[in-house]
Amino acid sequence: MKRFSRALASWTVTVAVLVACERTVQAQPAAPPSAGPPNIVFILVDNLGFGELGVYGGGILRGAPTPRIDRLAAEGTRLLNFNVEAQCTPSRSALMTGRFSIRSGTYAVPVGGAADGLTLWEITIAELLSGRGYATGMWGKWHLGSAESRFPTHQGFDEWFGIPRTYDEAFWPSLNQAAGLWPSSGNKQGWSPGIAPPEPLLEARKGEKATQVGVLDLDARRTMEAAITDHAVAFIQRNAAAKKPFFAYVSSSLVHMPTLPNPAFAGKTGNGDWADCLAEMDFRTGQILDAIKQAGIEDNTLVIFASDNGPEATDPWQGDSGPWRGTYFTAMEASLRAPFIIRWPGKVPAGRVSNEIVHVVDMYPTLARAGGAEVPKDRPIDGVDQLAFLLGQQENSNREGFPAYVADRLSAVKWRNWKMHLIWQVNMYDTPQRLPLPKVINLLTDLKEERDAGATSSWVGVPMTKILVDFEQSLKKYPPIKAGTPDPYVPPK
Structure with a gap:
């Protein structure tokens, strides 16, 4: 952080004092509509790039139309500047807690062998809504705790089916099976369940121990x-x-690597596995939307469809970033900007498209407000309530910018349609390079982030530096939780 501060100081020496900077707009939060608490369905797909869906310029260009998701966008509001964190675990942590993942010790995808996930001190959106009488359910990848004590059913969810970590682990048993490499054969190079147990498929209910119902291999991956x-x-x-309000967190497995379609969709598009998976994603989304309509609750159900990350970077499952450059695990726009669609009939404007900045942490206070819950007051919440903006009661977002971390590296900051890179990395497999001076990008004139506009636009250092200074001061006042911190966690006084 000190190195960043020195670089920023040298770059902004001719800029006006920080106290003159513009602050993030903080509009008064909207009250939820009076029809009763809405049902909330949050479909979070996995590593879907900005350019994949038809309504975002993909669809048939990527080998498969996406009519159900495109129709959802037409019936609601679509964001062009919805921002996430750079990896799966950080984005999911930010969604659940409303806090940047650097605060929670969840800033990177965990590697097996060490404690991982959210401490039980964190208060999830599921806990907030459960406290307001909501039924809460989650299905799919959790990625916020591999131990029983940190499973979703210990973090506010009534039920869960899924895996604790990630779909990459489907390779472990399946590749050995294909090659005939089993420990009993004397092979010392292949995977051994005695060294790294296969990832379990689990079902769990609140107050009960999780039950293993299978093992994640490539066959299970296809039907997940x-x-x-x-x-x-x-x-x-x-x-x-039962006429009970509910929060359904649908943690989709698509299109995370290995990107393999269900047997019923294999070969359906004629354009390969990736396109088949895109077609399956659209179909599964349609099944959920149909269930909502058939249950007669469509008008009082808030549906969000979003991605947790930018596109895959690994061959042969690379995604498409649309007009942006880069991959996830970086601070490039392709990593930070993700699809986001919200529908709430009669409340969220239909057919609206906005380029206003929204961050995944904002979902926490926004959904809490919609469900009649209050966010905790004993900890810093980085999210801002966006309900009035999403309901069309105001044109502007309540956020103008944010710091962008890649793992524990402060890599960039965004403000309005500008970005300042402190560390340069285009692809997840590139080596991060600390810049001697920040690189400033005008995101309206340079979508590929190729030209440094710092020499002629150094004035943007004022609001950007203010964002970083404020966040640095917040981290000093509220020291972040270290990765691997065990429970019980008690914050320092």
Whole structure:
């Protein structure tokens, strides 16, 4: 942080004093509409790049139309500047807590063998909504705790089906099976369950120990999305019949590597596995939307479709970043900008498109407000309430910028349509390079982030530096939780 501060100081020496900078707009939060607490369905797809969906310029250009998701966008609001964190675990942590993941010790995808995930001190959006009488369910990848004590059903969810970590681990048993490499054969190079146990498929309910119902291998990977959708649909039907408000967190498995379609979709597009998976994603989304409509709750159900990250970077599953440059695990726009669609009939404007900045941390206070819950007051919450903006009650977002971390490296800062890079990295496999001076990008005139505009636009250092200074001061006042911190965690006084 000190090295960043020195670089910033040298770059902004001719800029006006920080106290003159413009602050992030903080509009008064909107009250939720009076029709009763809405059901909330949050479909978070996995590593879907900006340019994949038809409504974002992909669809048939990527080998498969996406009519159901495109129609969802037409029925609601689509954001062009929805921002996430650079990796799966950080984005999911930010969604659940409303806090940048650097605060929670969840700033990187965990590697096996060490404690990982959210401490139980964190208060998730599921806990907030559960406290307001919501039924809460989650299906798919959790990625915020591999130990039983940190599973979703210990973090506010009534039920869960899925995996604790990531889909990469499907390779472990399956590659050995294909090559005939089993420990009993005397092979010392292949995977051994005695060294790294296979990732379990789990079902769990609040107050009960999770039950293993399978093992993640390539066959299970292919059928994972169907199982996730079936669980979500049953949950929606059950709670709609009981007239109980619910929060359904559908943590989609698509299009995370290995990107493999369900057998029913294999070969359907004629354009390969990736396109088949895009077609399956659209179909599964349609199944959930149909369940909502058939249950007669469409008008009082807030649906969000979003991605946790930018596109995959690994051959042969690379995604498409649309007009942007880069991949996830970086601070490039292709990493930070993700698809986001929200529908709430009669409340969220239909057909609206906005380039206003929204961050995934903003979902926490926004959904809390919609559900009638209050956010915690005993910790810094980085998210800002965007309900009035999303309901069309104001044109501007309540956020103008944010710091962008890649793992624990402060890599960039965004403000309005500008970005300042402190560390340069285009692809996840590139070596991060600390810049001697920050690199300033005008995101309206340079979508590929190729030209440094710092020499002629140094004035943007004022609001950008203010964002960084304020956040640095916040980290000093509220020291971040270290990765691997065990429970119980008690913040320092």
